[in-house]
Amino acid sequence: MDKDIKNVIEKTEAYCKKEGLVLEFVYEVAEGLLETISERSRAFPSMHFTSIEMLKERLQNGCFLLKKDEEIVGHIFAHKHIVNQHHIYERGSLWIKKEYRNSNLGLLLMYKLTAVYKNDFVISIARATIVHHNNELLGMKHVMLSGMSEVLVNALEKIGKLRDELTYKYYVSPYFEKHIKELK
Secondary structure, eight states, X not given: OOHHHHHHHHHHHHHXXXXXXXXXXXXXXXXXXXXXXXXXXXXXXXXXXXOHHHHHHHHTTOEEEEEETTEEEEEEEEEEXXXXXXXXXEEEEEEEOGGGTTXXXXXXXXXXXXXXXXXXXXXXXXXXXXXXXXXXXXXXXXXXXXXXXXXXXXXXXXXXXXXXXTTOEEEEOHHHHHHGGGOO
């Protein structure tokens, strides 16, 4: 990892400690919180709607929660897709409470979840410029649909993840980038 980004992550972790923020990797979340996250995804235009059932499915792959006391102030989920027996982990449902934004907490959550799946295929599909910037800081590469295998493009279409490349950008982890054309 680049020395500069490592420094940013260390400063963000120090900020968390100072503010009493705790980061947890979990596989279970209370039903009421899942309802809140689902409704949040409906309310914010930058997020895709995620039903409670979808969140429960994603929890099987893990979720990072950022908490202040017992209040959730941030979260990010891993959504596993299977493409021809390959597991592809999509980072999704990234959210930071408004008063904690601009403190690199989104970057920290992205970094932590990407690290969990560093030896797997990780993809980020987003339209927010800050997410694109953070993906690049984390060493992920922007890939156009033309740079993907036909099998992957067809799979993205089948699972409803084929997006307008003018609005959305696809970023893949270094491991995924090495093998993206080989995905058959």
